[in-house]
Amino acid sequence: MSRVNTFRCILHSTILILLVGLCRSRYTSTQESFQVLRIDAKNESDVQWLNGIMGRLEEKMGADFWTNPTTIQPVDIMLPFHSIGQFESLLQERDMIYSVMLENVEDIIESQMKNMRRRRDAISKDISFDYGIYHTYEEIRQWVKDISSEHSDIVEEFVVAKSYEGRQVAGVKISVPNGRKNKKSVWFEGGIHAREWIAPATVLFLAKQLIYDFRNGEPDVQRILHNLDFYIVPSLNVDGYAYTWSKNRLWRKTRSPTWNPFCKGTDGNRNWPYEWGGVRASKKPCNETYRGTGPASEVEIQGVVDFTRNLTKTQDFAVFIDWHSYSQAWMAPWSYSAQAPPPSDAADQLALAEAAVQAIKTVHGTDFRAGAAATTLYEASGFSIDWSYAVLKAKYSFCVELRDRGRYGFLLPEDQIIPTGEECYAAVKVVANKVVDEIGV
Structure with a gap:
């Protein structure tokens, strides 16, 4: 990207050199792995x-x-x-x-970090943004600024919230004027769980591909962007994500304090203000699924709630997708209960989920499962897609668990970023075109 300067590339290579040592210290602090x-x-x-x-x-x-x-x-x-x-x-x-x-988890992390450093060293003279590598919070934040400036006629930067530690939770709105008011909206968010690096990387790829294909006159994308506005937040849990780069690669939660001084952070995907506090949402701050002190107690979650609810004054949300890893599943509500009556839109949701996983398979042969979250993965309360369907009224609310199925888990190598983005982009176009069909364009 033209506005990304060489100094940043050199700086980020330096960060990675330090990072290898930091990751080692995390896993050798107790003299074990x-x-x-x-x-x-x-x-x-x-x-x-x-x-x-x-x-x-x-x-x-x-x-x-x-x-x-x-x-x-x-x-x-x-x-x-x-x-x-x-x-x-x-x-x-x-x-x-x-x-x-x-x-040995420590050895895998250290090896991956060394490989990442070598790759960055090899491209340090290339000032363009590389979508095939993992990026720090600072790089993602700069990407938001740069792509909004470079494509200012159709891309606009927005800030959802300021995180607990003071970082901006930022995203891009992709909107093509079409002469009509009240266009339907699509919401993408990645990285609510900090260690799931493939989610922000995939969301970045999807945003880039939509913009570039529109510029190149791709008919499907022209149709989609003339009729839908996309709000895209690559990294929602920015404090946790920054922490995975500096201290603990496998940190999951936010970084806000709890009543237990020895345990920080809340699971952002147990914190949404719908069916909060039920199954698989722990009351214990030291637990990875700690639900927080109350619904939307985390400023990042409350920020999304406030931002999207405010948008509904002028726009309806048709799609809400929360990108995660891992297990390769495309899931619809409900998450909070497998026994609850299914949503009134369940048939349409599941049909579109099936169409999405078929589209994924056609690209690289990757098999995803489709179904309701509670029965496809597990029951969990305070989930984003339950809130987005029940409260935000986004008919097609999905939680997508990206690659893989356990060979690397949360430590997915960089060489799988582009293939993951490519197959998910095919699914996104299927979803978006379905919505445009329903609008009646």
């Missing part, structure tokens, strides 16, 4: 047992559940080395099948 085990529950009893001991594993063994116990998918759990033997004994007592998914 971490390992990720994959457990295959063979029946409902195993699932219930894993659910029953989650809290104890987290509190007593330092476990981090990368995926939650369901009958749908394997359960991936990261544990410190000193807890592995004890946990394996528990699994063997129940005759449960398990395998090592990631042998």
